[in-house]
Amino acid sequence: MEASWEASVTDSINTIYLLFSAYLVFVMQLGFAMLxxxxxxxxxxxxxxxxxxVDAVVGSISYYLFxxxxxxxxxSGSNPFIGTSFFALKDIPSSTYDYSYFLYQWAFAIAVAGxxxxxxxxxxxxxxYLVFSFFLTGFVYPIVAHWVWSSSGWLSPSSSDLLFGSGAIDFAGSGVVxxxxxxxxxxxxxxxxxxxxRFDAFGKPxxxxxxxxxxxxxxxxxxxFGWFGFNPGSFDKILVSYPTTSDQGNWTAIGRTAVTTTLAGSTAGLVTLFGRRLLVGHWDALDVCNGLLGGFVAITSGCSVVDPWAAIICGFVSAWVLIGLNIVALKLRFxxxxEATQLHGGCGAWGLIFTGLFAKEEFVIQAYDSGESGVxxxxxxxxxxxxxxxxxxxxEVLAIVGWVSATMGPLFYALHKLNILRISVEEELAGLDISSHGGYAYTGHAEESRPRFYADYVRLQDQS
Structure with missing residues (x-):
């Protein structure tokens, strides 16, 4: 009876921790919206x-259904490349994945669309937006999540058949998300x-x-704030007893993960602050914000398996990755x-490579083998x-780039060919708010502060 009570308490605490982490990750949607x-x-x-x-509401339905x-x-349909298809909560046994785990993973899925x-x-x-958001959260992203985070995935570090005897470590999703x-x-x-x-007639930005x-x-x-659910929360069970110790478990790794997350982001923000100061000649809060986020993106892969000093290196390099890619983007007229491609794509790829360079064996065993001795x-x-x-x-980097390119590239191209991807030049100059949503976001947006092209846009609309 006592053992049963202890198990019940453990399950309750783990569930509360997972749900709280899911709520933190969901708060990131508000962060995305404000940013x-x-x-x-x-x-x-x-x-x-x-x-x-829309990313949140459409993602909810597509992630639930598929x-x-x-x-x-x-x-029975599960394999290393794709899990069981159609109607997730119908086909997945509740004893394996409960509703709390679904909610946590859903919060990750809608972040990708954002x-x-x-x-x-x-x-x-x-x-x-409606089309690609549904497709991305319901099909493209989940396949990658299966590869890396499902125990039957071909890249999973928890698989019974480890790639290169290791599997890819992407703890909270530098690559997957x-x-x-x-x-x-x-x-x-x-x-x-x-x-x-965005670029003038001579190609200058x-x-x-x-x-x-x-x-x-x-x-x-x-x-x-939400990243403290994103990274430390990926320990979905906070109460795990390591077999050879009485004072260690996931709770020790959770604290370290929060620290490495903070240090990587802070270092990247600081380096971006001074780096951009040297390049543009003034301090720029917006650049620092993106640099900070780039550090968080990069450490997300290895946050649980690296030392704090290594997290500082991760953040330092990620800042220069972002700065460098932004320079390249301008030269290529991209x-x-x-800066989502440069920030999330570039720093995410660096984060995966960083983990392959600096992961510590003791921490890898903690995160993926529950501290088991002799491993x-x-x-x-x-x-x-x-x-x-x-x-x-x-x-993992190559597989993700290939898979997403093979799926999302044709989707965007099809939308382009069907003339349902980009708005007209007149609408763009007038602003999407007035052309598609009936008015500006700010009620005090006076007539004289509207784009100088607004009158031409109204005239064209009247003529049509």
Whole structure:
């Protein structure tokens, strides 16, 4: 009876911890909304807020109907490449995955769509958001999640048949979440092309700053807060007793994961602050916010398996990855209003490589073998662990880039050919709020502050 009571208490605490983490991750949707709203022009604020809401509500239905089963289904149709399909909560036994786990994974899924939405902001038809959000959260992202996070996935570090004897370590999703969203955004941005006026006739970039720095900073802090559910929360069971100790368990690794997350983000923000100061000649809060988020993205893969000092290295490099990719993007005339491709794609890829270099064997065993004694696993190359883990990490990067390109690229191209992807130039110049949503986000948006193209847009509408 006593043992049964203890088991019940343990299950209750684990469930409460998982649900609390899910709520934190969901708060990141508010962070995305604020960050996106502040980063776009005022004439598109209503549109970008609506797309963030759509990512959540459409993602809920598609992930319930298809996504969760594709990711974690373990029925007769399950294999290393795809889980059981259709109607997730019907096909997955409650004894294996309960509703709490579904909610936590759903919060991750809708974050992916939010990343991609930022890449194609300010020039995309609303109907296109509905299509790609459903497809991304219901099919594309869940397949990658199955590869890495399902015990039957071919890249999983918990599989019975480990790739290179290691499996790929992507603890909270530098690749599964961020790289997926970044590559999807890359194809959307490439196929749509730059925003009107982003580059002049000579190909030189024209500054198009977001309209509200306050919202950007607010969104950044909300995302930072949510990341404490994103990374430490990926220990879905807080109460796990390690067999050879009485004072260690997942709770010790959870604290370390929160610290490595904080240090990587803070270092990246600091390096971006001074790096951009050297490049542009002034301090820029918005650049620092993106640098901070880039550090969080990068550490998300290895947050549970690296030392705090290694997290500082992770953040330092991620800042330069972001700065470098932004410079390259401008030279190639690539336009991503939120820098989502560079931030989530570039820093996400770096995070996977970083884990292959700096993962510590003791922490790998803690995270994936519950501290079991006598276990030996491949770990970081720079830590003396050989090439196996790094090889698996590189394979994950290549597999994600290939899969997302093969699915989202054709989808965006089809939407483009059907003329339901990009809005007209007249609508874009007038602003999506007035052309698609009936009015501006700010009721005090006076006539004289509207775009100078507004009168021409109204005239064209009258003629049509």
């Amino acid at each position: 996106c709203a502040g980063s776009v022009q005022a004439k598109n604020a209503m549109n970008i807020m609506l797309t963030n809401v 996504g969760f089963a594709f990711a974690f289904g373990d029925g 990343i991609t939405s930022g890449s194609i902001a300010e020039r995309t038809q609303f109907s296109a 961020h790289l997926v969203g970044g590559i999807a955004g890359l194809w959307g941005s490439l196929i749509e092309g730059p925003r009107a006026g 024209v500054l198009m700053r977001g309209h509200n720095a306050t919202l950007v900073v607010l969104g950044t802090f909300l995302l930072w 336009d991503d209003p939120l 030996s696993r491949p770990y970081g190359l720079f830590m003396g662990g050989g090439w196996a883990l790094l090889g698996a990490q590189v394979v």
